[in-house]
Amino acid sequence: xxxxxxxxxxxxxxxxxxxxxxxxxxxxxxxxxxxxxxxxxxxxxxxxxxxxxxxxxxxxxxxxxxxxxxxxxxxxxxxxxxxxxxxxxxxxxxxxxxxxxxxxxxxxxxxxxxxxxxxxxxxxxxxxxxxxxxxxxxxxxxxxxxxxxxxxxxxxxxxxxxxxxxxxxxxxxxxxxxxxxxxxxxxxxxxxxxxxxxxxxxxxxxxxxxxxxxxxxxxxxxxxxxxxxxxxxxxxxxxxxxxxxxxxxxxxxxxxxxxxxxxxxxxxxxxxxxxxxxxxxxxxxxxxxxxxxxxxxxxxxxxxxxxxxxxxxxxxxxxxxxxxxxxxxxxxxxxxxxxxxxxxxxxxxxxxxxxxxxxxxxxxxxxxxxxxxxxxxxxxxxxxxxxxxxxxxxxxxxxxxxxxxxxxxxxxxxxxxxxxxx
RNA sequence: GGGGAGGUUCCCGAGUGGUCAAAGGGGGCAGACUGUAAAUCUGUUGCUUCGGCUUCGAAGGUUCAAAUCCUUCUCUCCCCA
Numbered sequence: 284x285x286x287x288x289x290x291x292x293x294x295x296x297x298x299x300x301x302x303x304x305x306x307x308x309x310x311x312x313x314x315x316x317x318x319x320x321x322x323x324x325x326x327x328x329x330x331x332x333x334x335x336x337x338x339x340x341x342x343x344x345x346x347x348x349x350x351x352x353x354x355x356x357x358x359x360x361x362x363x364x365x366x367x368x369x370x371x372x373x374x375x376x377x378x379x380x381x382x383x384x385x386x387x388x389x390x391x392x393x394x395x396x397x398x399x400x401x402x403x404x405x406x407x408x409x410x411x412x413x414x415x416x417x418x419x420x421x422x423x424x425x426x427x428x429x430x431x432x433x434x435x436x437x438x439x440x441x442x443x444x445x446x447x448x449x450x451x452x453x454x455x456x457x458x459x460x461x462x463x464x465x466x467x468x469x470x471x472x473x474x475x476x477x478x479x480x481x482x483x484x485x486x487x488x489x490x491x492x493x494x495x496x497x498x499x500x501x502x503x504x505x506x507x508x509x510x511x512x513x514x515x516x517x518x519x520x521x522x523x524x525x526x527x528x529x530x531x532x533x534x535x536x537x538x539x540x541x542x543x544x545x546x547x548x549x550x551x552x553x554x555x556x557x558x559x560x561x562x563x564x565x566x567x568x569x570x571x572x573x574x575x576x577x578x579x580x581x582x583x584x585x586x587x588x589x590x591x592x593x594x595x596x597x598x599x600x601x602x603x604x605x606x607x608x609x610x611x612x613x614x615x616x617x618x619x620x621x622x623x624x625x626x627x628x629x630x631x632x633x634x635x636x637x638x639x640x641x642x643x644x645x646x647x648x649x650x651x652x653x654x655x656x657x658x659x660x661x662x663x664x665x666x667x668x669x670x671x672x673x674x675x676x677x678x679x680x681x682x683x684x685x686x687x688x689x690x691x692x693x694x695x696x697x698x699x700x701x702x703x704x705x
Numbered sequence: 706g707g708g709g710a711g712g713u714u715c716c717c718g719a720g721u722g723g724u725c726a727a728a729g730g731g732g733g734c735a736g737a738c739u740g741u742a743a744a745u746c747u748g749u750u751g752c753u754u755c756g757g758c759u760u761c762g763a764a765g766g767u768u769c770a771a772a773u774c775c776u777u778c779u780c781u782c783c784c785c786a
Contacts, residue, residue, distance in 0.1 A: 516743085524715085524733060542741080549742055576740045610741055651752060652734080659735040659749070695734070697741055 291316040293351030297507075299564050300557040302344040304481045304510040307491060312505050315475065320352050322474040326411075326464065327395070328360035328368060329387035330379060333531035334394045336521025336543075340509050341479055342398035343558060348478075349399060355406040356474055357395055358464060359388045362415030368461075369454040370441040370482045394530050397593055407472070411464050427463055430496045431489070439485035458489050465490030466497060469504055481508040512558065515550035530593050537594050538622050541602045542697070544586035552581045560588040609691075609699045618684070618691075623701040626690070628678065631704065637662065637674040644692050644700040656694055663693040 290298075291313050297303050306312055315321050325341045327334070345355045364384045379387075392408060399406045436442060436458060442450060465487070468474035477487050487506035494504040512520045521528045521543075528543050529535040547555055553571020556562060562570075562584075570581035583603065591599040605620020624644065635643075638653035641662060647653035656662050660670045665682050681688050681704050688704040 546741060549740095552742095575742090578742075579740055582740095582742085606741085649752065652750090655749065656735070661735045695736095 293348055293353065296347050296351065296564070297344060300347065300567075301554060302340070302347070302509045302558070304508045305484065306508075307488065307506045311503060312476065312507065315503070315505070316351075316353070320354050321476060322354045322356060322468075322472050323348055323476040323478060324356040324358055324465070324468050324474045325478050326358040326360050326363070326461065327391060328364040329384050329391050330364050330367065331527075332387055333390050333529040333534050335527035335529045337512075337519075337527070339398070339530075340512055340558060342395060344478055344509055346398045346561070349406060355399055356468060356472065357399060357406065357408050358468070359391055359395075359408065359410045360464075361385065361388050361410040361412030363411055363457065363460050363464070364388075366453055366457050366460065368457045368486075369445050369450055370457075370486060390531060394593075397530075409468070411460075411467075414467050415460055415463070423459075423463075427459060427466075427493065430493055431459055431462075436489075441482065441485045458486050461486040462490035462493040465504065466494050469494050469498065469502070475503055476505045476507060478507045478509070481511050484508050512554075515548045532594060536622060537590065537598050537602050538605060538620060540593070541586045541590045541599075541606060544589055545582050545606065546697075547582060547585065549578050552578060552585060556581065556585050556588075560585065561592065562588060609693075618689075618701055621691075621699055621701045623703055626702045626704050628704055631676070631678045631681065634675040634677040637664075637669060637676055638672060640676050641692060641694060644702065646692060646694040646698055646700050661695045665691050666693070 293316050294303075294309075294313055323345065325345055327338060327341070342357075345357070349355050361384055364379060364387070365381070388410065395408070401408065436455070439458075442455070445454075461483075465474075465477050477490060479487055484506070487508065491504045491506055494502050514520055523543065527535075528540060530540075532540075544555070544559075553567060556567035556570055557564065560567065570584055573581050586606075587599050587603050590602060594602075601617070602620040604617040608618040609621055622645075637657055638647075638650050641647045641653045641656060642650055647656055653662075654672055657670055657672050657674075660668055662669055664676065664680055676690070680690050682690065690702040690704065692700045692702065694700075
């Protein structure tokens with residue numbers, strides 16, 4: 284028999300936008316979402332100095348749920364970060380000091396506010412260190428540990444992968460702590476739904492089961508996971524050669540952040556628009572359907588919208604203009620969004636070797652690399668290729684652009700640096 | 706605690722005394738082609754004051770000469786207890 288219930292709008296949005304992988308009880312979730320605001324939690328562990336692109340999906344999902352009137356609780360895992368989640372990892376994580384974790388957590392909190400509205404009591408931010416840090420080991424084993432079957436835990440995919448490479452006892456306990464978090468939030472604020480990436484499925488289910496065991500079988504706790512986001516080229520989401528793309532502008536410049544999205548593969552544009560922007564679904568689909576050169580517009584929208592969410596509208600405008608100025612030759616566009624630095628006139632009066640200049644600008648990490656770049660005809664100054672390794676750059680290279688004296692370096696096709704001569 | 710196998714340049718992985726800055730593949734970078742795409746092709750891929758210098762888990766040793774041999778240490782994996 285078909286059930287002729289209409290799907291809840293919030294759930295429909297999540298599905299449409301690609302935030303739905305599996306749910307522990309979709310019918311129940313549908314019903315609960317219809318009945319009124321529910322308290323939903325998602326956890327983020329402060330294991331790094333900043334969130335990176337890979338952390339964003341759950342927060343975007345939470346944003347849409349909040350838009351639909353539900354109540355987010357963001358759990359910063361100050362306690363669980365001390366252990367490290369083995370789910371989906373193939374190696375043990377290095378241990379962090381408590382001070383590191385605290386500093387990380389502070390940064391995280393600021394970044395989360397980009398996605399979630401904390402005004403009034405629309406959303407809560409909690410730290411599981413508050414209840415995990417002082418747990419008594421014996422008590423915890425007696426009350427919580429006894430509900431976990433090792434046999435069952437070993438059947439979870441997350442642990443299977445680690446059976447080959449090795450899994451330390453401390454990491455094996457992660458699931459118990461995350462389950463306890465869910466129980467704690469269920470008790471404290473009637474949080475009945477935990478969401479997370481699909482690698483969290485095992486941990487979420489374990490939490491639900493713990494709640495049923497402790498609170499009785501009528502307890503209505505649920506879990507929902509999102510698909511793991513993949514790139515069409517098979518590379519890891521948000522990773523470049525230099526490492527992860529961070530949300531903190533100190534770690535990943537806004538220009539670099541923008542360019543990462545500007546350069547995604549054609550096949551990923553629609554998916555990313557749906558996942559990583561707040562644009563209406565129709566608009567995402569329309570942009571994603573653009574073909575050939577046209578799709579570049581969609582990529583620019585993606586980069587712009589996401590940069591706006593993370594770094595603000597002013598920065599997004601600036602960096603988009605900077606990128607346009609860099610890639611569209613000529614013109615008098617605003618170049619202030621390009622990566623730049625100052626240089627003194629006296630330095631240029633002395634003259635500087637082209638290789639040294641590229642190294643100084645940070646476009647090459649060693650002189651050998653610079654030599655390669657130049658000799659392979661990949662270096663350009665003010666738009667003109669220069670493959671002479673012995674070239675000396677002097678005051679003659681200065682270009683007067685709308686009142687500012689500058690020299691624009693280009694390495695390869697996409698990397699720019701603008702020297703402002705003073 | 707006993708036994709075995711291993712740690713090679715960003716990654717995988719050859720190399721078992723000189724011809725090894727180290728094969729091959731991947732990745733990266735650059736060039737061509739393009740749309741700041743993908744695919745493809747080509748070149749390149751330790752550092753350098755271009756004399757050389759430092760690399761093969763760490764420290765010593767043997768040798769004219771070691772990534773390759775010896776010793777100790779260290780880490781990882783597997784088997785036994």
